[in-house]
Amino acid sequence: MKKNILAKNMRRFGTKNLVSENEDYKDNKNYQPSIEAVNRKRDGNGYPIITVKIDGGKPFDIKFDNHEEVEDHGYTKAIWLMGVDEGGGEWGMEGSMAFHGEIEDYDIDTLEKEVTGPRSMFR
Numbered sequence: 001m002k003k004n005i006l007a008k009n010m011r012r013f014g015t016k017n018l019v020s021e022n023e024d025y026k027d028n029k030n031y032q033p034s035i036e037a038v039n040r041k042r043d044g045n046g047y048p049i050i051t052v053k054i055d056g057g058k059p060f061d062i063k064f065d066n067h068e069e070v071e072d073h074g075y076t077k078a079i080w081l082m083g084v085d086e087g088g089g090e091w092g093m094e095g096s097m098a099f100h101g102e103i104e105d106y107d108i109d110t111l112e113k114e115v116t117g118p119r120s121m122f123r
Helices: 004-015
Strands: 035-042 048-054 060-072 076-085 089-098 104-107
Touching: 060 089, 076 104
Parallel strands: none
Antiparallel strands: 035 048, 048 060, 060 076, 076 089, 089 104
């Protein structure tokens, strides 16, 4: 199921693998970048703010501030979290939400950079 959700969201949001723009790995379609969560916290609305390092690079923050329901399982819902980094790059990842609206969990391994235009996290 996880691959179906990811494939659906990659088509819908026009996302590509994180390494698609990295010339070092252009010829290696099976390469999966190393994603390390350096810090995890929540904003006042319960959305995650994560600090990540990709392939050992410089840590940066991604502030998630929106979601879309992917599948309703009754007590919990599968959701696609949407957020933005400090440079305006858009990101998404899978998560789950309780029936009462609280974000319960998210999967850092599904983190994807979206290739649509930038937006500011400081609206």
